[in-house]
Amino acid sequence: MSMKLEGNILVTGTNRGIGLELVKQLAERTGGEAHIYACCRAPDDTKAEALRDLTTQYPGKITIIKLDMSDEASISAAVQAVKELIGDGGLNLVINNAAINKPDTPAPLSATGKKDMMDVYETNVVGPFLLAKMFLPLLQRAAEMKSPGEGDKMSCRRSAIINISTLISSIEKCPESFAIAQMYPYRTSKAALNMLTRCQAEDFKSHNILVTAIHPGWVRTQMGGEQAPLTPLDSVHGMLSTMSSLSNKDCGMLLDWQGNPIPW
Template sequence: MPMTLEGNILVTGANRGIGLELVKQLAEKTGGEAHIYACCRAPDGTGAEALRDLTTQYPGKITVIKLDMSDEDSVSAAVQAVKEQIGDGGLNLLINNAAINKPLSPAPLSATGKQDMMEVFETNVVGPFLIAKMLLPLLQRAAEMKSPGEGDKMSCRRSAIINISTLLASIEKCPESFGLAQMYPYRTSKAALNMLTRCQAEDFKSLNILVTAIHPGWVRTQMGGKQAPLNPPDSVHGMLSTMSSLSNKDCGTLLDWQGNPIPW
């Protein structure tokens, strides 16, 4: 796959699962000018060992940033740290990947309470809302820096927000999977993330910032479980390929990892 992503790229939930694989493939496949801000809750903890190994494998290419998406102060501190490192530059790509699913699947109604709803919404919706709002000046700067000759052409190389969503959040497709896993907090939070994507797409299109939601497929991670058919390398390879090809027509849409549209 020709990797045509470049510039400053921020990934949340980067210490394991799909997020870690995103950092790995971005580090492997982008050119020398690219820099990856890999955000996770506990950069020094045992859960971030694989991410720390990647920073050694790709010296100078990855900066690990402490970020808890459910904590506004943490989001603010992480954004400040990124701003300081980027200096006069911009942020080209924000990938909102971190998320939780509570209670554990199949998460029936009887096992789900207010606390689950609140925690899942904080991480899956409020966090992505806040981080995009706080990073907007950097995204805007990246969009403006690329403007000579590009006009109103949007891309993930120029300036973009990718919100990692799920097929389970499709309102139209809900009856097809509801019987297998009810997952009220997860489904409703990701449906809200889809609406956030649509609102941001409308709001930021005059700034030439692309906003798209992508479903990674059903992937073998802690969240996806062992029975999932896709492995993280294949899902991420497909998603990065899809991201590389996004343009104005994809702004405000929900796509799968292979670039196929999913109905809202």
């Protein structure tokens, strides 16, 4: 059964974990008109073998794009490559999934240095900021090309940015989990990503571009660890179902993978 997502869809951080599963399920469940641009830092590396296998499994459905979210020149080159491939079309959905976590969890204050803070901020916040800024013309074009559904003007089928955030970005909920995972760089970067989401939601709403942050749950990945209760398959299934139903009321919100709001 096809999902309610379509058009040109770009996903970052797709060589493993949640990003790889996003590409897989999008390829499986979207209609024939959808095309996925799967971005990763080293497309030819052995770590991207599973991603390359997906392009063979779904011929003509996936294009791999080289993208390092910590490198402005790499972001610019990736945007130009996508523009050339899309041509006169627009970009309907950007999923900012790529993120790093330094140092290793629990990342207490004593183990965290300036470089950790800056490296994580650069990838997790500045990267999504630049990507949205550079892709804005293509997102605007998509919003202009596709007529809105009844009632709501915004949707992930028309033009949207989804920033993958986290429950531990919540300032209100910080005391509930801080003792087991201090994670200064990761927490603060994702809180900043939430503000970026909020700012872009205000900035882009005049163009009918939806911007929303989503927490994927605690997922059993290299970053999430083996104790995490959610599989990538279940997390991504829930997130894509949530994305399919987003509308005007969800713009600028932080939601969990099932669509429930998370306090700032």
